[in-house]
Amino acid sequence: xxxxxxxxxxxxxxxxxxxxxxxxxxxxxxxxxxxxxxxxxxxxxxxxxxxxxxxxxxxxxxxxxxxxxxxxxxxxxxxxxxxxxxxxxxxxxxxxxxxxxxxxxxxxxxxxxxxxxxxxxxxxxxxxxxxxxxxxxxxxxxxxxxxxxxxxxxxxxxxxxxxxxxxxxxxxxxxxxxxxxxxxxxxxxxxxxxxxxxxxxxxxxxxxxxxxxxxxxxxxxxxxxxxxxxxxxxxxxxxxxxxxxxxxxxxxxxxxxxxxxxxxxxxxxxxxxxxxxxxxxxxxxxxxxxxxxxxxxxxxxxxxxxxxxxxxxxxxxxxxxxxxxxxxxxxxxxxxxxxxxxxxxxxxxxxxxxxxxxxxxxxxxxxxxxxxxxxxxxxxxxxxxxxxxxxxxxxxxxxxxxxxxxxxxxxxxxxxxxxxxxxxxxxxxxxxxxxxxxxxxxxxxxxxxxxxxxxxxxxxxxxxxxxxxxxxxxxxxxxxxxxxxxxxxxxxxxxxxxxxxxxxxxxxxxxxxxxxxxxxxxxxxxxxxxxxxxxxxxxxxxxxxxxxxxxxxxxxxxxxxxxxxxxxxxxxxxxxxxxxxxxxxxxxxxxxxxxxxxxxxx
Amino acid sequence: xxxxxxxxxxxxxxxxxxxxxxxxxxxxxxxxxxxxxxxxxxxxxxxxxxxxxxxxxxxxxxxxxxxxxxxxxxxxxxxxxxxxxxxxxxxxxxxxxxxxxxxxxxxxxxxxxxxxxxxxxxxxxxxxxxxxxxxxxxxxxxxxxxxxxxxxxxxxxxxxxxxxxxxxxxxxxxxxxxxxxxxxxxxxxxxxxxxxxxxxxxxxxxxxxxxxxxxxxxxxxxxxxxxxxxxxxxxxxxxxxxxxxxxxxxxxxxxxxxxxxxxxxxxxxxxxxxxxxxxxxxxxxxxxxxxxxxxxxxxxxxxxxxxxxxxxxxxxxxx
Numbered sequence: 001x002x003x004x005x006x007x008x009x010x011x012x013x014x015x016x017x018x019x020x021x022x023x024x025x026x027x028x029x030x031x032x033x034x035x036x037x038x039x040x041x042x043x044x045x046x047x048x049x050x051x052x053x054x055x056x057x058x059x060x061x062x063x064x065x066x067x068x069x070x071x072x073x074x075x076x077x078x079x080x081x082x083x084x085x086x087x088x089x090x091x092x093x094x095x096x097x098x099x100x101x102x103x104x105x106x107x108x109x110x111x112x113x114x115x116x117x118x119x120x121x122x123x124x125x126x127x128x129x130x131x132x133x134x135x136x137x138x139x140x141x142x143x144x145x146x147x148x149x150x151x152x153x154x155x156x157x158x159x160x161x162x163x164x165x166x167x168x169x170x171x172x173x174x175x176x177x178x179x180x181x182x183x184x185x186x187x188x189x190x191x192x193x194x195x196x197x198x199x200x201x202x203x204x205x206x207x208x209x210x211x212x213x214x215x216x217x218x219x220x221x222x223x224x225x226x227x228x229x230x231x232x233x234x235x236x237x238x239x240x241x242x243x244x245x246x247x248x249x250x251x252x253x254x255x256x257x258x259x260x261x262x263x264x265x266x267x268x269x270x271x272x273x274x275x276x277x278x279x280x281x282x283x284x285x286x287x288x289x290x291x292x293x294x295x296x297x298x299x300x301x302x303x304x305x306x307x308x309x310x311x312x313x314x315x316x317x318x319x320x321x322x323x324x325x326x327x328x329x330x331x332x333x334x335x336x337x338x339x340x341x342x343x344x345x346x347x348x349x350x351x352x353x354x355x356x357x358x359x360x361x362x363x364x365x366x367x368x369x370x371x372x373x374x375x376x377x378x379x380x381x382x383x384x385x386x387x388x389x390x391x392x393x394x395x396x397x398x399x400x401x402x403x404x405x406x407x408x409x410x411x412x413x414x415x416x417x418x419x420x421x422x423x424x425x426x427x428x429x430x431x432x433x434x435x436x437x438x439x440x441x442x443x444x445x446x447x448x449x450x451x452x453x454x455x456x457x458x459x460x461x462x463x464x465x466x467x468x469x470x471x472x473x474x475x476x477x478x479x480x481x482x483x484x485x486x487x488x489x490x491x492x493x494x495x496x497x498x499x500x501x502x503x504x505x506x507x508x509x510x511x512x513x514x515x516x517x518x519x520x521x522x523x524x525x526x527x528x529x530x531x532x533x534x535x536x537x538x539x540x541x542x543x544x545x546x547x548x549x550x551x552x553x554x555x556x557x558x559x560x561x562x563x564x565x566x567x568x569x570x571x572x573x574x575x576x577x578x579x580x581x582x583x584x585x586x587x588x589x590x591x592x593x594x595x596x597x598x599x600x601x602x
Numbered sequence: 603x604x605x606x607x608x609x610x611x612x613x614x615x616x617x618x619x620x621x622x623x624x625x626x627x628x629x630x631x632x633x634x635x636x637x638x639x640x641x642x643x644x645x646x647x648x649x650x651x652x653x654x655x656x657x658x659x660x661x662x663x664x665x666x667x668x669x670x671x672x673x674x675x676x677x678x679x680x681x682x683x684x685x686x687x688x689x690x691x692x693x694x695x696x697x698x699x700x701x702x703x704x705x706x707x708x709x710x711x712x713x714x715x716x717x718x719x720x721x722x723x724x725x726x727x728x729x730x731x732x733x734x735x736x737x738x739x740x741x742x743x744x745x746x747x748x749x750x751x752x753x754x755x756x757x758x759x760x761x762x763x764x765x766x767x768x769x770x771x772x773x774x775x776x777x778x779x780x781x782x783x784x785x786x787x788x789x790x791x792x793x794x795x796x797x798x799x800x801x802x803x804x805x806x807x808x809x810x811x812x813x814x815x816x817x818x819x820x821x822x823x824x825x826x827x828x829x830x831x832x833x834x835x836x837x838x839x840x841x842x843x844x845x846x847x848x849x850x851x852x853x854x855x856x857x858x859x860x861x862x863x864x865x866x867x868x869x870x871x872x873x874x875x876x877x878x879x880x881x882x883x884x885x886x887x888x889x890x891x892x893x894x895x896x897x898x899x900x901x902x903x904x905x906x907x908x909x910x911x912x913x914x915x916x917x918x919x920x921x
Contacts, residue, residue, distance in 0.1 A: 430683040435680075491768075493764060
């Protein structure tokens, strides 16, 4: 496994401060993400100085190796074509060549032993500009986890080096996830990483077996449930996928006998991590043969008693889960590499932002800020502060300060480490929008949640009325305000929906002259106490205000329909409902007004 | 953390992609809380079959808090505007609060409501709390709407149903070829057992009328209605009711006394019809298990006219 140099660590620190994702930083330097997490946690290169912002590389996400290679190939081809064209018109070819990636020196592109010794790659022949074909790689054997010893001064001396990386594409990690279920049962899965250039779904090869990976989040594929999960955990796994355009990807789980699973910022349950952290709750997975040693190391860390999860609760055969591992005291790692060192917590201080409602990468919703938790052992003299104001932590490590949820930027410091976040406002205004609509006759009602509106309606208010199917003609107070409900012959409904674009006052029978006046009434749709407000308006000025001839004709027609409907209902002798004096009086005013208006427009 | 936080998160963002929704469900650690919950109501029907994020999605849709769509990049879901769905019962009027929420909006709603009506907050499994307001006068809700800016939908269940096409409307299905390839698992819906049974591709090709489910686990599912040599893609619930109509099988029952509409759990109505039924009471259906047959879903407080129109849309008759 590749590790950072001190110069790279300086740059990586600067990138972390800038807010770059750990995954992007790891990708840029060609190291494992755990390496960046260790750097972030000050477990390595604690003394390295943070690089200045102008010295930093551009922020991620970065193009894939395949994309870079494809770009180089395209440039080479373009140069070839250009030289052919120049030769055709008697011009000399360009002397320069497209610079190629140095696959041996860039750790993002480590050469395999076979590539570096037996099969010269295209890049190694870049100086001669003679493309050669890289032979297909044999399937690599499953990787084994390399346990770590105590931190050494020189990162380059640590176990794992460029020579041990078997492939020339950096493998994405496969994490282990444990989800607690009802009744104490648990579900153990493998959860592979995803990059933004990957499709939402892809077919992978899981050691000869087809495997469909589907996006869970931008940075993760969905959980995978291998048949022989116990073997995968012990022996490791390598999955690969090649897309139709030639892009290929690889994922890797390093086999081991002890896994540490802890809380994750963006995934629920317990997710595999490099090692335990002080005062945090973990689940430790170990093989049955290692159980006694693991239990011993856990007890040395001051952890309270753990709950054993066995096969009957969903743990694979040959494995045991220990839930509730909470190291309380730091324990030094052994000098010699030892898998059990993952159970020995460092004394490093960590700032955690827990809970709340996070609506962007480092932004929390106003009213739902994160809880700030400081873990680890503070050195004497180290102070904890939020926005420069000194803060005390409680027994569980949470800071007790009042300003952490205020709108704006916040800055948490603890000794010489820091972390920032923002509190922002979310949306406060939501307008109706067209979610569903079907061609149902003349009206095309639009549905949005529980709301039903007329189509193309101005998003202000809601004017949907349910009327008896017998009274499908709706009139407003102004002449011309008339709406005829569409009927649904396919429904056993005794109602119809009306979307008048005015305040409706009356609902008249759709067929006024042919209705049974003993049972059908003129329905008053307003409020009885608002009778005075609902007297007929003068609508003649509406026509004069219209410039378009067609619009004037249409308006005149609507006014005529409005008048005729009232007059027909009057001639028919329809009664009003509710049977109130005020309502009957208002109806008489409408009849009188319609009669006079009709006369005046003849 | 709870589904309430998820709705606040969705409301704060307005809209987003499916992966963002799943990430939020993960990040809010809803799974952990919901999984240890001992309350089991309707959710248990789906909990065995569906992952939690799907139950959350369906419940958000059922109450009309948000709409979810397929294949709209970065807009797989969108929050609906805050609304009061008004339903008149015999003795009083109820308003179900749906759509986008924020702390401020909820505070405004509480302030405007507490003097004039009764407020009830119900915990929903795999869904945000359901807020119901009760009053004797509908004008109270108009007043609340004016004060808070929350939109009002009168007679929401009936308005929804009257705006929906029947299950056999041509606009609900799209003509498509049957999926091909040996790796598809094919199942046919049986109107006798009301369940899916394994079938062969040839059977789908030859069926005069049949509903087939093509699945390529774990993520690809197509429901195809084969009708006289043509194949149509449509939602499974719609297809089931079309098939039930062809077989003249009635599965709905309505008890006018208790105002309860019941149907087999495997024949859940299409989502918008179900939304209308759920909004009648503001409650999810209750699942009643039957050891020897398929369990039943009971929708409560359904007025007879609503039940009748829902049955018309499903091409069923009320028994």
